[in-house]
Amino acid sequence: MQLPPELDFLAPFLVEASEAYRYASWLLNDFDAEVWEYSFGYKKPKNLDWRVQLGDGSLLTDAKNRNLLLGFKYYLTSCTRDDSGYLQETNEVQGQQLQRFCHACHILDYLLINGKRYRLAKYGLEGLTAGNLIEILETLADTPLIAESVYNWRERLRNYCLELVEATSPIALAELIQAMPQIAEISDEQRVENNLGIACELIPKVRAALYLKGFYHKQVGGNQPNTTQLSQEIYLETLWGKNQPKVMYDILIYNDDSSQFDREFPGAPVTSGAREKMRDSAYVTYRRAVYQLGVLHELELPAPREEALIKAEKFQPDLSTIGRFRTLPSEIVFTGLRQAIEFHLDHGQELTRAFCRIALECRKRKVSPSALTASEVQQLVGPKLAALGVSKLCLAMNSVNNGAYQSNIKGTKESYFESLRANNGLYELLGVYVGCVQLTVGILMARRVSELYELNAKDCLDETEGWLLFRNAKSTRHLFGMRRREARPIEPIAADMIKTLIRMQKVLRRIGYIPKLQKLFSVPNFKGAAKLTDSSAYVYNRNLDLYCDYFETPLTAKGERHYFRQHQMRRFFAMLFFYCGSFAKLDTLQWMLGHTDPKHVYRYITESTDGAVLASAKAQAVAEQLHQGNYENFMELTQLLKERYGTEKFTLISTHDLEDQIVELMQEGWVEIEPEFFSDHEGNKFKIVARLKRAPEAA
DNA sequence: GTCGCGGAAGCGGTTTGAAC
DNA sequence: GTTCAAACCGCTTCCGCGAC
Incomplete structure (x- = not known):
């Protein structure tokens, strides 16, 4: 149908569904391609390979499975649309689309994994009965972890490990354990928490076998197998799960001596305890994803019968009730606030100025801060801070005069936190200071965390310096992801702290250390590069962690530390x-x-x-x-x-x-x-x- | 029409695993 | 060390429905 140009906007509504559904904003290449390229705002597009082997040995892309393949593909492209719009996709926020996309992929993987039982290759999606659909929903609802419900990760991982040990030469295993004794070490915690279902005696061999296959890589918590790589071996029959990470079982982690750490104690839980079942809000989205299989009727493709879909929709599984964020004892927070303000009054000026002097020296000599020796740092920070204990630039970094590279820069936990509290590292103190400002502003402003770490040094205070300006983080629906700009009056003491940070950035800009003003809560680069690291959720929380360890916020009875999070501060x-x-x-x-x-x-x-x-x-x-x-x-x-x-x-x-x-x-x-x-x-x-x-x- | 309620959906926060 | 991606979770808002 030919429309007059002024009615062009109607065109999308008049397109056949089978045509319209061939496109999705995230699908980058042709709908008919065997390997899809997709991106939800990624740096690099990802692939979805449709050449999956089915239960009867045929490939999903074979001619005989054409309808099934089309069903799967249309199902995925339709899952990010809503019921009303044909072409207009539901919202601008890619996170939401991604979530729906992931859920749909989980459903497809579930069908593929259980394809043999459902005789998928023979009967296609049409063969799915109400009972089948309810079984899917019931399985999903049974645990909060998709890795377990859809992928049965624990069992498949265990079986894979055991088979791998069988298939590996016992001599090679013994030799490796001999050469790397740390791989055989099992901590008490691991022993207690061993829920993988492999006896502890066998664990060294399992680790060794995984190690020989090259699965281990170094992570924050220690050396652990790469779950994506494992999935690639284990889940050949899946579309999505073979390329996704899974949860880690602690028993497989081993530590070298120089394990990394960033907190002194384990954190006290921020929300109420672990769930056993899926949360109802998550369940609703999965139920919607299952019901979405019905769009295939619209396209005249084989799909589960309508009655089956309706029955599944009505099914009510056993779900867990909501938990809630735990409240912090007010005493701890008020003490924290007092310490933060005192720290600002005592050291705020000195610390920021000291860093400016360091930056200036680096500009003069055209080197990065990492090139400064410890004694130069002590000179530059001035007598007051030197007397306080500042003896090097950053505890997480070697000064050049320290000689050879060490893998174990931070030293042991005990010594690191001892030096932290002895004020040895200038950068750590700056981190603590920024943590102080974050805490004070966070408590007094009662804002969301993203509103705070997005604050810009350039324009977060108005001219009178009595108002804080930020962008509202919680956008409402149908606002196309727009955020309103809001202003709130700010306490003089918090304004004072913010001004100290802004002043520091202005000096840094003037001397050319940074080209322009950055995010308000930016901190020096802890690796010693000549730059200021912009604040982000990660940096924001790390500063708070540093703050909590520096001031030693009280421990719970279990020996966990209350690490402050902005969400808990809002009240x-x-x-x-x-x-x-x-x-x-x-x-x-x-x-x-x-x-x-x-x-x-x-x-x-x-x-x-x-x-x-x-x-x-x-x-x-x-x-x-x-x-x-x-x-x-x-x-x-x-x-x-x-x-x-x-x-x-x-x-x-x-x-x-x-x-x-x-x-x-x-x-x-x-x-x-x-x-x-x-x-x-x-x-x-x-x-x-x-x-x-x-x-x-x-x- | 509108008020209130409850389910559904949307959205931000946090954590974790992996990549860079 | 830092950034990216995904999963999961709790909170907020929307929306349809029944009562009035």
């Missing part, structure tokens, strides 16, 4: 406010909010914090007070809690549980928690009170 500005109303002993906070009318601060908090975060902050504040035995302002609330939960010994209940119960009471409309403002001879003050909204008799 603490509100918390800070509530605490100022109750304890006077937190002097830093008093000082920060000291000269402001609390009413104004509270209005700002209610405007800038969303309801759920605010509610949980209130609940945590009150819960911690009750836990400490301060019932005074909460008589009615304690009465209500007592009636509902049958105890008044709140000091014995964990604050976590108390908080949950209080949130529940607020949600159900029984109580509200609000600050009450009043004036006395010392000025404006307030306290937190819980008010009953309904009479308890109504309960």
